[in-house]
Amino acid sequence: MTTILVIEDDPLVRNNLEDILSLENFKFISASNGLEGVASAKTHKPDLIICDIMMPELDGYGVLRSLQQDSRTQHIPFIFLTAKADHSDCREGMELGADDYLTKPFRPKDIVNAIKSRLARYALSQIQYRQQQEDQQSLERQVSEQSKLSEIKENLLSQLTQDLREPLSNINLALHMLSHAKTDTERDRYIEVLKQEYNREMRLLDNASNLQDMITPQNIKLLRQFNLLKET
Secondary structure, eight states, X not given: OOEEEXXXXXXXXXXXXXXXXXXXXXXXXXXXXXXXXXXXXXXXXXXXXXXXXXXXXXXHHHHHHHHHTSTTTTTSOEEEEESOOOHHHHHHHHHHTOSEEEEXXXXXXHHHHHHHHHHHHHHHXXXXXXXXXXXXXXXXXXXXXXXXXXXXXXHHHHHHHHHHHHHHHHHHHHHHHHHTOOSHHHHHHHHHHHHHHHHHHHHHHHHHHHHHHHOOHHHXXXXXXXXXXXXX
């Protein structure tokens, strides 16, 4: 159930607001001055606050400033209620972060419409905020996956470079021995070595090309799942 905090020092106005909220099936909490209202807001964390401006102990502006400085209450929709209709007062309240401004005397439907409008707007902002958070997390995951892919490809390239050196070394040695061979048998043996090392080299190059195509986030996840690829 939606909870509304009413901060109002006038008992008659406070009772009228409570009656209106009860008829609309809102749960309400009441406070008779600003200090009491701030304490109640921080304790109960209501879904919306209706607050008078001119009050003893702490006025409405002081209430809003105090709530704005607390991360637990700074996002609660806040409606000012006052007998003053001066434009400068409205502007000051809005600049402090108030969501709406209603003047006394008020009609029940004005209060109800303001509450429903601010609750709907707040719910929409929360949905948009969660979507932004999800988008940000998704982007961070993509960046992390790309970073891991680049690291894995770099490691594979380093390993491939090492693997290619051995056949090249053998080919170089076989060419040297072939140039000094004295019989056909020796030449045939070194030619066979050259063929084998050449084929080995080509297989490594083919495998490298295939590995590049196979390195995807999905495949890496499967390899790690079956302990075929260690975390880097």
